[in-house]
Amino acid sequence: MTALAHWDHQGLARPVRRTTLRMQAPHDDEALASAFASKERWAFEEAYRRFGALLYSTAYHVLGNAEDAQDAVHDALARVWRSPDSYERSRGAVRSFLAVCVRNEAITRLRSKQRRARLHERVAAEPQEHDELRIVDVVEHDRLRAAMQRLPEEQRKPLELAYFAQKTHVEIAQQLDIPLGTIKSRIALGLRKLSGALGGTR
Amino acid sequence: MSAHIGDDAALYALGALEPQEMTAVEAHAASCVACRRLLANAENDVATMLATQEQLEPPAALAERVFATLDPSEQPQRRATRPMWYTVLAAAVAIAVLPTAYVYRQNVAMHQAMLADADAMARVAANPHRSVAFAGRDARVMYAPDGSWYVVVIRGVHAPLHVMWPHDGEQTMLGTAVPHGDVALLYLPKSHRMDQLALVEGGRVVGQAQLVF
Numbered sequence: 001m002t003a004l005a006h007w008d009h010q011g012l013a014r015p016v017r018r019t020t021l022r023m024q025a026p027h028d029d030e031a032l033a034s035a036f037a038s039k040e041r042w043a044f045e046e047a048y049r050r051f052g053a054l055l056y057s058t059a060y061h062v063l064g065n066a067e068d069a070q071d072a073v074h075d076a077l078a079r080v081w082r083s084p085d086s087y088e089r090s091r092g093a094v095r096s097f098l099a100v101c102v103r104n105e106a107i108t109r110l111r112s113k114q115r116r117a118r119l120h121e122r123v124a125a126e127p128q129e130h131d132e133l134r135i136v137d138v139v140e141h142d143r144l145r146a147a148m149q150r151l152p153e154e155q156r157k158p159l160e161l162a163y164f165a166q167k168t169h170v171e172i173a174q175q176l177d178i179p180l181g182t183i184k185s186r187i188a189l190g191l192r193k194l195s196g197a198l199g200g201t202r
Numbered sequence: 203m204s205a206h207i208g209d210d211a212a213l214y215a216l217g218a219l220e221p222q223e224m225t226a227v228e229a230h231a232a233s234c235v236a237c238r239r240l241l242a243n244a245e246n247d248v249a250t251m252l253a254t255q256e257q258l259e260p261p262a263a264l265a266e267r268v269f270a271t272l273d274p275s276e277q278p279q280r281r282a283t284r285p286m287w288y289t290v291l292a293a294a295v296a297i298a299v300l301p302t303a304y305v306y307r308q309n310v311a312m313h314q315a316m317l318a319d320a321d322a323m324a325r326v327a328a329n330p331h332r333s334v335a336f337a338g339r340d341a342r343v344m345y346a347p348d349g350s351w352y353v354v355v356i357r358g359v360h361a362p363l364h365v366m367w368p369h370d371g372e373q374t375m376l377g378t379a380v381p382h383g384d385v386a387l388l389y390l391p392k393s394h395r396m397d398q399l400a401l402v403e404g405g406r407v408v409g410q411a412q413l414v415f
């Protein structure tokens with residue numbers, strides 16, 4: 001909304017008590033979410049304007065090139081727009097909803113690309129080494145790295161493999177030789193803690 | 203109904219589910235509000251992580267592609283019928299909003315403010331509301347019958363106006379309506395009914411409205 005000007009109460013007919021000068025924070029997010037849920041065009045455009053950089057960056061960091069990243073963002077948004085029940089208010093913030101949609105779209109593309117590559121090039125490459133390199137390479141974001149480091153190893157490892165190497169829980173369980181159910185709960189716990197450490201609001 | 207999603211919410215948000223599990227989570231969440239909230243929390247957590255990554259500017263061509271998808275023929279829901287005054291007001295607001303595309307880089311803050319104005323008008327158009335004129339000024343307030351939101355529109359204005367809520371012998375400042383063109387607009391989400399609003403300019407009350415609930 002609009003910027004709030006400094007309020008000068010001099011000259012008012014009635015004096016303004018300081019305690020009642022409640023500045024109203026903008027509630028753009030609420031209005032956007034309602035309109036987004038009822039599929040109003042302006043809300044989609046506005047969501048792209050506000051979150052486009054986050055969405056594009058998210059896709060780019062998974063796929064590693066501009067062309068695929070653009071396709072992923074476009075296809076994810078198009079699917080949300082076309083499907084009637086994709087988003088409701090109870091799904092939370094439009095920003096995080098879309099970020100996850102785009103990331104999942106990007107990951108799906110990455111996996112099918114990798115499958116094709118394996119098929120065509122018969123690359124029986126053992127992914128483990130590559131994954132470790134990729135983690136070290138990508139975790140240059142100090143805050144995220146610091147927060148990750150504070151997690152217990154048993155939560156940090158599977159969370160890193162999911163977030164940075166886009167592994168499924170089945171692949172992670174295999175790689176770490178830990179039962180499926182255990183992996184799920186460790187990832188869920190790790191994610192909650194990490195978000196709390198990063199100052200995420202719930 | 204299928205089983206609640208539990209820890210799968212986190213795995214869904216991280217993209218760590220197998221394809222068929224992903225589909226199952228989406229199907230369940232579509233009919234279970236508790237699990238939608240679980241997903242919302244997990245997605246919020248993942249978005250917090252994603253926000254720490256290096257942010258890249260998307261190519262301009264992507265915006266065009268995305269907006270082209272929003273073809274009117276594909277719009278899934280009718281818009282609410284608009285009252286006559288809206289058409290007039292929307293035109294006024296549109297004139298204020300239109301040129302912003304060209305000055306986007308130079309004036310992001312103003313652009314955001316104008317978009318917010320457009321948001322507010324769309325909200326009014328899409329919801330049942332009441333409308334009351336201000337005495338003393340060419341201005342109206344549109345508001346939800348339950349007092350959950352208010353939109354104040356002032357015309358013929360060239361300087362910011364403050365909107366106040368006089369109650370119990372006090373004045374609560376609600377916000378400032380900043381003009382774009384010569385229309386100023388302020389959207390106020392609220393949880394209570396305000397039966398009186400005042401416009402204040404240069405420290406003086408220049409307009410008053412009595413609201414009925």
Ligand SMILES: [Zn+2]
Nearest residue numbers: 206207234237
């Ligand atoms: Zn459920």
